[in-house]
Every structure is written in structure tokens, then in C-alpha cells.
Amino acid sequence: MNTPPFSGPTPVPVLxxxxxxxxxLQGELDDGTAEQLQQDISHRIARENASGVVIDLSGxxxxxxxxxxxxAEIASQAHLLSTRTVVAGMxxxxxxxxxxxxxxxxxxxxxxxxxxxxxxxxxxxxxxxEGT
Amino acid sequence: MTQAPPGTATISLPIAxxxxxxxxxxxVRQAAAELGFGLVQQTKIVTAASExxxxxxxxxxxxxxxxxxxxxxxxxxLRLTFVDTGPGIRDVEQAMTEGFTTGGGLGLGLCGAxxxxxxxxxxxxxxxxxxxxxxxxxxxxxSPRDGTG
Numbered sequence: 001m002n003t004p005p006f007s008g009p010t011p012v013p014v015l016x017x018x019x020x021x022x023x024x025l026q027g028e029l030d031d032g033t034a035e036q037l038q039q040d041i042s043h044r045i046a047r048e049n050a051s052g053v054v055i056d057l058s059g060x061x062x063x064x065x066x067x068x069x070x071x072a073e074i075a076s077q078a079h080l081l082s083t084r085t086v087v088a089g090m091x092x093x094x095x096x097x098x099x100x101x102x103x104x105x106x107x108x109x110x111x112x113x114x115x116x117x118x119x120x121x122x123x124x125x126x127x128x129x130e131g132t
Numbered sequence: 133m134t135q136a137p138p139g140t141a142t143i144s145l146p147i148a149x150x151x152x153x154x155x156x157x158x159x160v161r162q163a164a165a166e167l168g169f170g171l172v173q174q175t176k177i178v179t180a181a182s183e184x185x186x187x188x189x190x191x192x193x194x195x196x197x198x199x200x201x202x203x204x205x206x207x208x209x210l211r212l213t214f215v216d217t218g219p220g221i222r223d224v225e226q227a228m229t230e231g232f233t234t235g236g237g238l239g240l241g242l243c244g245a246x247x248x249x250x251x252x253x254x255x256x257x258x259x260x261x262x263x264x265x266x267x268x269x270x271x272x273x274x275s276p277r278d279g280t281g
Contacts, residue, residue: 028154028157028158029154030151030153031150032150033155039235061161061175061178062157062161062175062178062179062182063179064179064182064183064186065183065241065244066182066186091175092172093171094171095246096172096175096176096180097175097176099170100176100247100248101179101183101244101247101248101278102244102247103244105206105232108158118201119255
């Protein structure tokens with residue numbers, strides 16, 4: 001395997017599955033780690049010609065406006081690099097809280113699970129990203 | 133202050149770095165879980181705490197939070213008080229406006245946090261600092277809000 005070395009001190013691994021990058025967030029994420037991840041994903045997209053990014057949020061028990069902004073920025077950066085981003089597996093309590101907080105994250109495509117997200121990315125480019 | 137109901141406990145945590153924010157979130161979640169808050173209620177108070185702790189750090193230049201748990205009495209619940217000695221908020225009403233921001237966030241900090249809790253007060257004096265106090269009651273019955281329905 002010639003996996004590229006980690007770029008920076010991030011404890012969040014970015015895995016390549018075919019041409020999709022898979023990021024699994026777990027538990028507490030401090031601000032520095034989130035910002036590091038944001039940079040890592042952009043570099044990996046450019047370097048590996050990724051066609052999609054899936055961010056698995058099933059292990060995340062709180063998303064505040066900071067992490068919400070980081071997720072939205074990851075998606076818009078990826079979009080500029082011609083890559084689609086899907087966030088998968090958001091917990092219901094997190095979704096309820098984000099909606100109440102006023103953070104609807106309109107630019108993000110979502111899926112209920114990582115498997116659905118991969119299906120979504122494998123499907124033709126039609127419904128996703130339209131109108132953005 | 134009125135007499136505190138039995139079992140009332142307060143801890144104070146510093147807010148001086150972004151790793152402190154993570155620690156505050158963990159301790160608030162732990163306190164909420166111990167009080168019997170449901171999962172959604174826990175998530176709301178932890179998210180509100182995260183927003184306000186970040187305000188304390190970014191706008192107040194750091195400070196501390198007092199976490200008070202009231203397990204018994206007429207109104208069991210959790211009260212969080214965020215204190216900084218920063219520049220203060222010049223116009224609290226403006227700062228509570230949706231979308232108002234001076235930091236790097238989405239402008240949801242104060243008014244977003246307010247929507248997630250049962251009680252919310254801001255006391256700010258320019259040049260002296262800001263104290264934001266929030267509470268969530270363990271009853272599980274959310275308070276009515278404008279625009280619900």
C-alpha cells in the first residue's frame with residue numbers, strides 16, 4: 001500500500017474508498033482538530049482526484065455552530081474542487097438541536113447512513129447540488 | 133440568593149482554550165445525564181453550553197463557567213453561568229439578533245443558545261465583562277416559544 005503520510009497532527013483519519021474519501025468523526029472534536037481536518041480534506045481531494053467526500057457523523061453527539069460552519073466550508077471547498085460532499089448518519093438529537101439552533105446547513109447533502117451516502121455519490125450527478 | 137435546595141452542587145471550570153471547550157461540553161453532558169435529562173435535552177444544553185463557552189473564549193478573552201446542578205426542590209435542573217472580564221457587549225439587543233456576528237461563527241451564538249434552553253439572561257457592562265446565565269429544567273416539558281406550531 002502506498003498510503004500517503006498524514007499531513008499534520010490530525011487524529012481524524014481520512015480513508016480512501018475507491019475515489020471517495022471517507023471521514024469518520026467520533027466523540028469530542030476540538031476546534032483545532034476540526035480546522036486541520038478541513039485543510040486535510042481539500043489537500044486529499046486535489047492530490048487524489050477524489051470524486052466525493054463522505055463524512056460519517058454517527059459518532060458525534062454534539063454539533064455547535066462552529067463545527068456546523070466547518071462542515072459547510074468543507075462542502076463548499078469540495079464543491080469548488082468539483083467534488084460532492086455528503087454528511088451521513090447524523091443522530092436525531094443532533095438534527096433536532098441544529099434545526100432549533102437555526103443551523104439548517106442548506107448547502108450540505110445528507111444521507112441516513114454511510115452506505116446511502118456511497119449510493120448517492122455513485123448515482124449520476126443529477127439531483128445533488130442542483131440549485132446551489 | 134434564595135436558599136438552595138438540598139443536593140445542589142456547583143463546580144467551576146476554566147475557559148481558556150479550545151480544549152477547555154471540549155471539557156466543558158463533557159462535564160455539562162455528564163451533569164445533564166445525572167439529572168435524568170433525555171437525550172435531546174442533553175444535546176440541547178450541551179450545544180448551548182458550547183456556543184456560550186466559545187463566546188466567553190473568543191469575545192471575552194477567556195473566563196470560567198459555573199455548573200450548578202439542582203437535583204431536588206421545586207425546579208430541578210441545570211444552571212450554567214459563563215463569566216468573562218472582557219470588553220463586554222456594547223449593545224446586548226443587537227448581539228441577540230439572529231445573524232449578528234463579530235467573530236468567525238455564523239452569528240447564531242447568543243440567540244441560538246437562547247432557543248435551546250428554558251431560561252436565559254445576559255448581564256454585560258462595557259469594559260467590565262459579560263455574564264450569561266442559562267438554565268434547563270429537568271421536567272422534560274419544553275417551554276413554549278414564539279412561532280411554534
